[in-house]
Amino acid sequence: MHKELLEDIGEKELIKRLAKFMPKNQISDDCAFIKNINNDLLINTDSLVEDVHFNDATISALDIGWKAVASNVSDLISSGCDKIIGVNIGLVVPPKTDWAWIKDLYSGINQALDNFGGSILGGDCSTGKEKVISMTIIGIQGEIKLRRNSCRPKEVIMTTGIHGLSKLGLMIKSKKIFDSNIYLTQTLIDRSIQQFCKPKLQPKFLKQIMKARPNKSFKTIGCTDSSDGLFQALNDLSIESNCKAIIDYKKIPKHVNWPKGHEWDKYYFFGGEDYELVFSLPRKWANNLLNSNRNISEIGYFTEGLPSVEFTNLKNDKFLKYKPFSHF
DSSP states (O other): OOOOOOOHHHHHHHHHHHGGSSSSTTTSSSSSSOOOSSSSSEEEEEEEEEEEOOOTTTHHHHHHHHHHHHHHHHHHHTTTTTEEEEEEEEEEOEEEEEEEEHHHHHHHHHHHHHHHHHHHEEEEEEEEEEEEEEEEEEEEEOOEEGGGGGGGTTOEEEEESOSSSHHHHHHHHTTOOOOOTTTOOHHHHHHHHHHHHOOOOOOHHHHHHHHHOOOTOOOOOEEETTTOHHHHHHHHHHHHHTSSEEGGGGOOOOOOOOOOSSSHHHHHHHHOOOEEEEEEHHHHHHHHHHHOOTTTTEEEESSSSSSEEESSSSSSSGGGOOOOOOOO
């Protein structure tokens, strides 16, 4: 009998098959939603694995701790979290791991929690061949639910910040810049390394969209983060909301010193770990938000049609043949 290997079926198909063991629609978003008497809860788990997500040559234990929290907090923010309660940590390390590495890791975790809210609630430790930090975070659901399946045709697609920086930061730290003829400004280098090692998030996003809301009857909007890349975020919203995304390439916000070319477009759209938010709003709501926040950009719109991502004003679509990162 032919064996189906994970490297053959891929991460998305694996999650799809695991969904059969869960309640309906449980995998539509990264966060689990728990109905509660007092406050509804959001729960998320992310894992960082040595030589898959990090290694000692590219990032310090202090920054790994920050990043472990940030990746979890980002999922809560993109679901409409109002307050972080805390985290549980599953730690796997080889027996010969230096205690100083563990100390720095947890110092980084506490630095991030001091910034985003919450505290370490507990966890578990075990031995293993590689270092693994598996973190579960708990937060309180805010008044507006942000969900991948809530985008609607005619809504404006927007994004916070710019993308591709974390990927470039990783390439710089790994000394893997593909084109030695490309000149990178020091400003771009510094910004990219910062975004890779200690990513900034959008903790005030929920308050911003609530302030811009033209009508309090709006309780749900379509949203996700770009942890797996901008293209994957757009594709996820399109699939879960069952509509087509039309993206204007000329409206994509880029760093002023970002190099040109399809290879750099690939890094921009498929790089991942930028933790920016990608979402859609009705036109009036979108205009209110755009007028109040210059760091948010309109990049396209949703329309009726088969779930997909299409581009306008794009001369070279070679980069679209690239496949998003897969853990298998």
